[in-house]
Structure formats: structure tokens, C-alpha cells
Amino acid sequence: MRESLPGFCHYGRVRRGEETRGIGVIVDNQKSNIRMMQGNSACAEGAIAAGCRFFAGYPITPSSEIAEDLAEKLPAIGGNFIQMEDEIAAMGAVIGASLTGVKSLTATSGPGFSLKQENIGFAAMTEVPVVIVNVMRGGPSTGLPTHTSQGDVMQARWGSHGDSGIIVLCPASVEEMFYMTVKAFNFSEKFRTPVILLPDEIIGHLTERIELPDYALLEIVNRSKPIVPPEKYLPYEMVESDIPPMAFFGEGYRYHVTGLAHDETGFPTNDPEKVEEQIRRINRKIERYRDEIVEVEDVFTEDMDVFVVAYGSTARSAKRAVMIARENGIKAGLLRLKTLWPFPDKEIEKIYRRANKIVVPEMNLGQIAHEVEWATRREKPVIRVNHVNGEPLTPKEIYERIKG
Amino acid sequence: MIMDYLYYLRKDKMPHIWCDGCGNGIILKSILRVIDKLGWKKDDIALVSGIGCSSRTPGYVDFNTLHTTHGRALAFATGLKIAKPNLHVIVVSGDGDSTAIGGNHFIHACRRNIDISMVIFNNYIYGMTGGQVSPTTPTGKKATTAPYGNPDAPFDISLLAQGAGAAFVARTTVQQYARMDKFIEMAFTHKGFSVVEVLTPCPTSYGRKNKEGNGVTMLEYQKQNAVTIERAAKLSPEELQGKLVTGIFVDRDQPTYLERYDNVRNKAKKAIPKVRDGENYAIQI
Ligand SMILES: Cc1ncc(C[n+]2csc(CCOP(=O)(O)OP(=O)(O)O)c2C)c(N)n1
Ligand code: SF4
Numbered sequence: 037m038r039e040s041l042p043g044f045c046h047y048g049r050v051r052r053g054e055e056t057r058g059i060g061v062i063v064d065n066q067k068s069n070i071r072m073m074q075g076n077s078a079c080a081e082g083a084i085a086a087g088c089r090f091f092a093g094y095p096i097t098p099s100s101e102i103a104e105d106l107a108e109k110l111p112a113i114g115g116n117f118i119q120m121e122d123e124i125a126a127m128g129a130v131i132g133a134s135l136t137g138v139k140s141l142t143a144t145s146g147p148g149f150s151l152k153q154e155n156i157g158f159a160a161m162t163e164v165p166v167v168i169v170n171v172m173r174g175g176p177s178t179g180l181p182t183h184t185s186q187g188d189v190m191q192a193r194w195g196s197h198g199d200s201g202i203i204v205l206c207p208a209s210v211e212e213m214f215y216m217t218v219k220a221f222n223f224s225e226k227f228r229t230p231v232i233l234l235p236d237e238i239i240g241h242l243t244e245r246i247e248l249p250d251y252a253l254l255e256i257v258n259r260s261k262p263i264v265p266p267e268k269y270l271p272y273e274m275v276e277s278d279i280p281p282m283a284f285f286g287e288g289y290r291y292h293v294t295g296l297a298h299d300e301t302g303f304p305t306n307d308p309e310k311v312e313e314q315i316r317r318i319n320r321k322i323e324r325y326r327d328e329i330v331e332v333e334d335v336f337t338e339d340m341d342v343f344v345v346a347y348g349s350t351a352r353s354a355k356r357a358v359m360i361a362r363e364n365g366i367k368a369g370l371l372r373l374k375t376l377w378p379f380p381d382k383e384i385e386k387i388y389r390r391a392n393k394i395v396v397p398e399m400n401l402g403q404i405a406h407e408v409e410w411a412t413r414r415e416k417p418v419i420r421v422n423h424v425n426g427e428p429l430t431p432k433e434i435y436e437r438i439k440g
Numbered sequence: 441m442i443m444d445y446l447y448y449l450r451k452d453k454m455p456h457i458w459c460d461g462c463g464n465g466i467i468l469k470s471i472l473r474v475i476d477k478l479g480w481k482k483d484d485i486a487l488v489s490g491i492g493c494s495s496r497t498p499g500y501v502d503f504n505t506l507h508t509t510h511g512r513a514l515a516f517a518t519g520l521k522i523a524k525p526n527l528h529v530i531v532v533s534g535d536g537d538s539t540a541i542g543g544n545h546f547i548h549a550c551r552r553n554i555d556i557s558m559v560i561f562n563n564y565i566y567g568m569t570g571g572q573v574s575p576t577t578p579t580g581k582k583a584t585t586a587p588y589g590n591p592d593a594p595f596d597i598s599l600l601a602q603g604a605g606a607a608f609v610a611r612t613t614v615q616q617y618a619r620m621d622k623f624i625e626m627a628f629t630h631k632g633f634s635v636v637e638v639l640t641p642c643p644t645s646y647g648r649k650n651k652e653g654n655g656v657t658m659l660e661y662q663k664q665n666a667v668t669i670e671r672a673a674k675l676s677p678e679e680l681q682g683k684l685v686t687g688i689f690v691d692r693d694q695p696t697y698l699e700r701y702d703n704v705r706n707k708a709k710k711a712i713p714k715v716r717d718g719e720n721y722a723i724q725i
Contacts, residue, residue: 090519090522090523092518092519108708108711108712109708109712110708111701111704111705111707111708111709112705112708112709112711112712114705116522116523116701118518118522120515120518120548121544121545121548122544124512124515125512125514125515125518125544125545125548126515127515128508128509128512128514128515128516128518128519128545129515129516129518129519129522130519131508131516131519132488132506132515132516132517132518132519132520132521132523133519133520133522133523134519134523135506135519135520135523136520136523136524136527137523138523138524140519140523154509155509155512158508158509285486285504285506285520285524285527286483286484286486286504286524286526286527287483288483290482290483290502290503290504290505291504291505292498292499292505292506292507293505293506293507294499294506294507295507295508295509296507303453303499304499
């Protein structure tokens with residue numbers, strides 16, 4: 037028996053059709069901004085609202101609706117959609133487009149995400165803003181194409197070789213698919229870095245109510261452009277903010293972009309000091325702004341004996357489990373991680389001592405549980421509740437571990 | 441007036457990494473001569489490459505330059521060209537870069553017919569990594585990973601491009617530099633995806649392994665063995681052994697990707713009529 041929250045009934049079995057997708061505000065034939073919309077469509081809509089005008093991708097379940105929606109909408113508003121020959125090409129194309137100043141998106145799932153990793157590292161090294169959506173499905177390998185998972189949390193952080201900072205956002209509702217996509221673009225523009233949106237399949241395919249905002253009122257961030265004349269421009273300058281302004285290709289600032297270790301001019305160097313300085317900066321520019329990036333949702337943690345840490349669709353089950361626990365006289369609290377990387381360790385640290393035990397439910401074998409153990413110095417037992425079978429974690433399963 | 445190469449080069453990045461006798465510099469000069477002749481502005485040119493000796497070219501020239509991941513130059517270039525169609529996007533690539541790891545992107549760029557010009561530096565070997573076998577290494581030739589002779593059959597890059605649908609395809613040797621200029625100019629001004637395959641000596645990795653001598657000897661070989669497509673048609677397979685067939689393989693006018701996408705745009709605008717242009721969808725950049 038599966039207990040489900042409203043909205044969960046559609047889990048993974050939604051038949052796509054106009055009625056569930058919601059065309060968004062682009063066809064302005066509806067009086068209100070309230071829609072029934074699928075998570076993937078909300079992501080596409082959020083991208084448009086954020087100013088994305090270029091999408092390159094390669095179809096893969098359960099992310100394809102993002103591509104399909106944008107194939108329909110982008111050309112109508114002067115943007116470009118292109119289906120590339122594979123995920124590697126798609127990742128390259130979005131970086132190329134972004135270099136000309138156009139906000140660019142690609143979307144994929146597990147196997148495609150693995151393919152993109154080399155070029156995600158390139159974007160991090162060359163500081164080109166791009167947004168990558170990975171709608172997580174079961175793995176490893178081709179795994180469970182139509183079923184849910186949270187198995188790519190560590191790949192999102194460490195999938196590419198070398199050390200680079202990364203920002204990973206994890207939505208838990210259709211509405212958050214919209215707003216977090218906007219936020220992902222804002223962070224990528226502000227910090228000149230690839231940003232990953234990491235919904236699980238349930239959220240990608242969930243259809244639920246969403247209220248779309250007036251796009252004109254959304255806060256939109258655009259990358260800062262150089263104010264110095266071209267001769268003075270240093271694309272990787274060690275500026276005070278750690279985020280050098282970015283010139284666009286074709287606008288008179290001729291510069292060199294390479295994935296090789298480079299100095300502040302952008303040209304390859306092996307000089308240990310210069311190399312170290314740049315690699316440290318691209319990591320630091322995210323670490324030092326982590327408070328601005330990291331976001332959590334706190335539910336009943338003021339007085340708790342059991343501390344639940346969860347994210348994505350699992351957090352919805354966890355929230356319900358916490359409610360059930362409270363109804364049964366168990367003081368449980370939940371911290372929902374909206375940001376996965378940088379990891380919300382400070383937020384956990386601040387409150388975990390209030391509880392006697394910690395429960396971490398996730399649809400993998402314990403990827404975030406490790407981080408929680410580390411953030412809590414293993415002072416309290418961390419109990420894992422895991423699935424890797426493509427099925428969601430139910431409130432009941434989580435409640436059993438809160439109780440037991 | 442004699443053209444000033446230095447105007448296009450990043451002088452402070454010299455000396456370049458290429459070996460004595462390497463043909464890469466000859467191709468670079470040809471590219472610069474053509475750009476100079478066409479009068480293209482430096483700001484309007486994007487030179488994109490993958491990884492390899494030949495792919496180091498962008499580092500030396502004063503354009504918008506992009507040195508990407510191995511084999512992926514065309515993918516990045518595709519994004520650049522679509523997002524900024526007024527850029528002259530040129531891709532330089534090695535034989536390994538373009539037909540091994542980048543083979544998929546190569547055939548699809550040909551098929552897509554996007555308006556990018558590609559110059560492939562074909563030295564039959566992986567130069568940068570020290571002489572491993574490449575998809576263009578002739579059968580039986582030696583490489584560090586083919587110490588007993590290459591067991592594989594090679595690709596003919598120009599025929600591959602032709603079959604995949606490129607709009608312009610030509611092959612030359614670096615030794616025939618006047619032809620090289622002509623072909624590169626034709627490619628740069630051709631509408632759609634154009635490819636110039638340039639056969640170039642790599643004395644360090646290919647020449648040494650196969651006892652073909654230094655750069656001069658290898659150029660001499662090109663001179664003696666280059667034949668035009670027209671002449672090659674009259675030769676028997678035996679007579680063609682070791683010959684370097686050069687000339688224009690394809691020169692056709694066909695709709696480009698961007699032209700076809702303009703149709704998509706028009707249809708989309710009609711299908712979604714109430715677009716709030718400039719208001720809610722104000723372009724942010
Ligand atoms: C993903 C990846 N695989 C392998 C390499 C190593 N690598 C660098 S250059 C190269 C081959 C280059 O050969 P070619 O494209 O023919 O260019 P050339 O150096 O001969 O000009 C290889 C295999 C790499 N940089 N990246
Ligand atoms: S290894 Fe070969 S291709 Fe590379 S620079 Fe030397 S001669 Fe040229």
C-alpha cells in the first residue's frame with residue numbers, strides 16, 4: 037500500500053498531453069496566472085522567464101518535456117532550440133551560445149548527465165554561465181528510465197574531474213521548479229558558473245497547481261560586463277569580488293577562452309602560483325557567497341527529539357511523516373534542503389543538538405546521509421531510510437524510522 | 441602592399457609550440473592571408489578548436505578564440521554561430537580530434553549544414569600525445585600504439601564530409617599553398633558548412649616513426665605525389681597507391697541550418713500568436 041500526498045497520485049505515470057502540461061503565459065488566453073502544470077513544463081517556463089533564449093539538448097526520459105516545451109516556445113520569442121547529436125554536443129553548444137551573452141540551458145537525466153561532465157568542468161574552468169537540469173532517474177547505467185531516484189547527488193558535486201565549485205538546487209514542487217530555474221539562472225549569471233537544477237523524476241513529472249508571477253516583477257540577474265576598454269580587459273582578473281566581469285564574443289573584447297589552466301589574461305600557463313590562484317578563486321567565489329546561495333526550509337525544529345533531513349520529493353513524504361509523528365506525540369522536526377551544494381552544513385549544525393537522533397531518507401544508498409554525519413560530527417546516530425528500486429519513499433516508511 | 445601577419449598574431453604568445461618542420465604554421469598563414477584578403481574584422485571572427493597540436497592555433501591569433509574539449513569544437517561552434525549569426529565562425533581541428541572523438545559531431549555538422557568553416561589539419565597521427573594511431577593513419581603505417589603497423593583501415597575525411605552532406609569540401613596539401621589559399625577562401629565565403637582538409641607533415645610523430653624524414657623531405661613527398669581529382673580518375677588503383685588526391689570534392693548550394701530555422705521561427709510565431717513581445721518576454725541581454 038502506498039500512502040500519498042496530493043499530487044503524488046500522478047507519480048511517474050502521467051500521460052503527457054496538453055491538458056497536463058499547461059502552456060504557460062505565452063498563450064495569453066487565460067484570465068488568471070494559475071495553471072495546472074507539469075514540473076518539467078514549469079522548468080521550461082521558468083527558463084523563459086529568467087531570460088533563457090537558447091536551449092540545446094538530447095532527448096532522455098524523464099527530462100524530455102523540458103526540451104519539447106522549449107522547442108515549441110523559444111522560436112516564437114526570438115530564441116533558439118536545437119536538438120544536438122548527443123549530450124556532449126548539447127553541453128558544448130550551450131557554452132558556445134552563452135559566450136555570446138545569451139542565457140542558455142540544457143536538460144538531461146542520469147546517463148546524459150554523465151556524458152556532460154567533461155564540458156561542465158570546462159564551463160566551471162572558463163567561468164561561462166550555463167544551467168543544467170538533471171531530472172534524476174534510477175541508476176546506475178541506463179537503470180530505471182521512467183522511475184525516480186536521487187542517485188546523482190554526488191555526481192552533481194564531484195562528477196567532473198578536478199576541483200571546482202558548483203551550485204546545485206533541488207526543487208520539491210512544481211512551483212519550485214519554476215522559481216528555482218529562475219534562481220539557477222540568476223546564480224549562474226552572478227557567479228559566472230554552471231548551476232545544476234536537480235529534481236527527481238517525481239518532481240519533473242508531477243502535475244500540480246502553480247501560480248505564475250508577473251514576469252516583469254521577477255528579480256533577474258545578468259552577468260556584469262567589463263567597463264574597461266578592450267586593451268585593459270582581463271577576463272580572469274583577480275578582482276575583489278572574485279567574480280571578474282565577462283565580455284561577450286563579437287563585441288570588441290577579443291580574448292582567449294581555454295579549458296587549460298590559465299592566468300588572468302586567459303592564456304595557458306603552468307606557473308604553479310598563477311594556476312593555484314585561479315583554481316582557488318573559482319572555488320572561493322562560491323564558498324564565500326554560500327550564505328547568499330544556501331536555502332533550507334525548517335519545519336518544527338524548535339523543539340524536536342528526532343531530526344529529519346530530506347530533499348526533493350522525499351522531503352514531501354518526510355514532512356508528512358513528521359506531521360504523523362507529531363500527531364502521535366513524537367517531537368519530530370524537518371530540515372528540507374533546497375540547496376544541496378554548497379552543502380547546508382551550517383544550517384544543520386545550528387540545530388541538530390536539539391535532537392537525540394537523526395533520520396535521513398533518500399532515494400539512494402545514503403549519499404547525503406554521509407554529509408549529514410559529517411556536519412553533525414557523528415555525535416548522534418544517523419538513521420538511513422533508503423530506496424533504490426524506483427519507488428518513492430512513503431510517509432509511512434519514514435514515520436516507522438522516526439518512531440522506532 | 442605586403443600583408444602584415446603580425447597584425448593578426450598575438451606576438452606576446454610567440455614562440456609557438458610547434459616543432460621544426462611542422463606544417464601547422466603553413467596552414468595558419470594561409471588562413472590569415474585569406475582573412476586579410478576578405479577584409480574581415482578581427483572582432484567579427486571566432487576561431488574555435490578542440491585539443492591537439494593543430495588545435496593550439498586559436499591561442500596565437502588575435503580574434504575571439506575558444507579552445508574547447510577534445511573533439512567538441514564543432515559543438516561549441518554551433519552554439520556560437522546560432523546565438524550570434526554575424527560572427528564568422530571558423531573551426532580548426534586535427535584528424536583525431538575531428539574524426540575519432542569528434543566524429544559524431546563532424547558528420548552531424550555536415551548534415552546540419554550550419555554556416556561554419558572547418559579546416560582540418562590532417563597529419564595522419566596524434567601529434568600532441570606523441571604519435572598514437574589515428575583514424576586517418578594508413579593501414580600498415582606505424583604509430584606508438586601500432587608498433588607492428590596499423591591494422592585498421594583509414595577514413596577518407598573529404599569523402600566522409602561529402603557523404604554526410606557538407607556544402608563545400610576540398611582537399612589540398614600544405615605544399616600547394618596557392619591552392620590552399622584558394623580552397624580556404626572558397627570555404628570561408630561558401631554558404632553552409634564547408635570543410636578544407638589539409639594534408640600536413642608531422643615530422644616529429646609520424647615522420648620519425650615511418651622513416652619519412654624531416655619536414656622538408658615530407659613536403660618534397662607531397663610535391664611528387666599530389667594529383668588532382670581529375671587526374672586520379674584516370675589512374676588505376678595500383679597507380680593511385682601513395683598518391684595524394686587533391687581538389688574540390690563538393691561545391692553545392694543548399695539551405696543552411698539558420699535559413700531553415702528562420703522558417704521554424706515564422707511558423708512558431710504564427711502558432712503562438714499572442715506573444716507578449718518586449719513586455720513579459722523582454723530579452724534580458
Ligand atoms: C577526452 C580526451 N581524451 C584524450 C585526450 C588526449 N589527447 C590530446 S590531443 C589528442 C590527439 C590529437 O590528435 P589530432 O587531433 O590528430 O591532432 P594533432 O595533435 O595531430 O594536431 C589526444 C588523444 C584529451 N585531451 N581529452
Ligand atoms: S608533434 Fe607533429 S603535429 Fe605536433 S607540433 Fe610537432 S610536428 Fe607538428
